[in-house]
Amino acid sequence: MPVLEILTHPDPRLREIARPVEVFDAALQQLIDDMFETMRHAVGVGLAAPQVGVSKRLVVIDIGRKDGEEWHPDPQVFINPTIVEADGELPWKEGCLSVPGVRAEVVRCARVVLSYLDRQGAPQRLEAGGLFAVCIQHELDHLDGTLYVDRLPPLEQKLTLQDYERSRAESAAQSPPP
């Protein structure tokens, strides 16, 4: 399974409204598997299809599952997802594979109920709280062209993006041209 390229801000493809998934074929299954591979390779907990340049309403998340003292993988796929209920407030320090090198606190809803299709196209419903709820809201934003930095207060957004630009410039200076 190939590891896909993750687009980074300010790539304009991250700003598009993704299209609903209508066909549940082998190519979609391959894309889902490749997205999990890409997310694990990048050591992320969530990835949305627009981040790999695919305009589809598809998100993969794996925040793991604790069984006794051990953590196990818990891969979840959400297709054409919609938040149907949301309440509470939960501040969380977020990062994003498309805005690497920085983190900042965003206030999200503490609980969400999600309606979506699974990878076979069957309708599902799920309630989530904590990190899982934060992750769902962060990834669903990507489907509408929104990045978490858009949700920061103006000054914090400016500082976070300055840090990001600086770390980008540093890593560009360190790697030789292709």
Ligand code: NI
């Ligand atoms: Ni992200």
